[in-house]
Amino acid sequence: xxxxxxxxxxxxxxxxxxxxxxxxxxxxxxxxxxxxxxxxxxxxxxxxxxxxxxxxxxxxxxxxxxxxxxxxxxxxxxxxxxxxxxxxxxxx
Amino acid sequence: xxxxxxxxxxxxxxxxxxxxxxxxxxxxxxxxxxxxxxxxxxxxxxxxxxxxxxxxxxxxxxxxxxxxxxxxxxxxxxxxxxxxxxxxxxxxxxxxxxxxxxxxxxxxxxxxxxxxxxxxxxxxxxxxxx
Numbered sequence: 001x002x003x004x005x006x007x008x009x010x011x012x013x014x015x016x017x018x019x020x021x022x023x024x025x026x027x028x029x030x031x032x033x034x035x036x037x038x039x040x041x042x043x044x045x046x047x048x049x050x051x052x053x054x055x056x057x058x059x060x061x062x063x064x065x066x067x068x069x070x071x072x073x074x075x076x077x078x079x080x081x082x083x084x085x086x087x088x089x090x091x092x
Numbered sequence: 093x094x095x096x097x098x099x100x101x102x103x104x105x106x107x108x109x110x111x112x113x114x115x116x117x118x119x120x121x122x123x124x125x126x127x128x129x130x131x132x133x134x135x136x137x138x139x140x141x142x143x144x145x146x147x148x149x150x151x152x153x154x155x156x157x158x159x160x161x162x163x164x165x166x167x168x169x170x171x172x173x174x175x176x177x178x179x180x181x182x183x184x185x186x187x188x189x190x191x192x193x194x195x196x197x198x199x200x201x202x203x204x205x206x207x208x209x210x211x212x213x214x215x216x217x218x219x220x221x222x
Contacts, residue, residue: 023198027168029207029215030195037201045167067209068165069194 002057004078013051015039017060020074027069028052099135101148102172103157104212107134110149113211117191118174120147147172152213161213168194170207170217179204179220 008014012035019034020026026034032048035041043051052072055061062073104110111134114120120136123146131153135146152158164171176182179197183206187193194215195207203219210216 023196027194027207029168029170030198033200033205034198049167066194067192068162068213069168069209069215070166071168071194 001059002054004058004060004082007055007058007060008079010051012041012043012048013055015041016048016051016055017074020061020072024073025064025066025071027071031072097145099146099148100172101150102210102214103152103161104149104210104214105152105158106212107132107149107151110134110210110212111136114147114149117186117189118216149212158213165209165213165215168207168215171214173217173219176218176220179206179218182206182218183208 008017015035016031019031019038028045028049031052032045035043035048041048052061052063056063059078060075062075063070064073065071111122111125114136115122119139121139121142123135123137123142124133125135126133131151134149136149137146138144152161161171183193183197186208192209193206194209195205197204197206199222202222204222206218207215208218
């Protein structure tokens with residue numbers, strides 16, 4: 001399992017999560033189109049694919065086959081409780 | 093010198109099914125249908141431009157064609173792109189007929205695009221200017 005902090009440290013990967021939050025279940029093609037057209041991200045498809053692999057490794061993205069096409073889904077579970085270790089009320 | 097695109101092609105895994113989908117579902121018109129041994133020289137044209145560019149529904153019997161198409165469809169990449177007047181309306185009409193979309197209508201800068209499955213091994217993009 002990859003590190004969640006490392007996964008969300010990269011701005012492009014955060015944009016990917018933003019786009020999946022707006023519409024869950026996207027192909028690599030759609031994600032590349034959104035990143036290019038909406039955010040001016042000029043990365044190659046291979047680079048986006050590697051970002052997705054890292055997000056999957058951190059369990060933030062799940063991929064699922066729909067017919068012939070692999071669709072990517074956002075999984076927010078690893079983000080929950082991420083900062084609890086610092087936010088819990090300290091006992092004086 | 094004048095050069096024009098008179099023909100473009102898309103690989104299909106079944107020509108009869110492709111003809112049915114591209115005409116009955118997408119609204120293209122049959123143009124040429126010539127028997128060629130096991131296969132057919134099979135083309136369709138846009139209903140508004142019957143003398144315009146023909147789309148050849150080409151058999152994918154070359155083994156590399158299938159590998160290539162499978163890889164494209166896996167990543168959601170369309171093998172062809174067609175223009176419509178209104179992507180949202182076209183998507184609604186086709187989805188109601190059971191056509192499966194891998195991408196619902198999405199504004200992408202100067203165009204709206206959607207991507208559908210042609211049931212013959214390809215994804216096809218629809219676009220309209222906004």
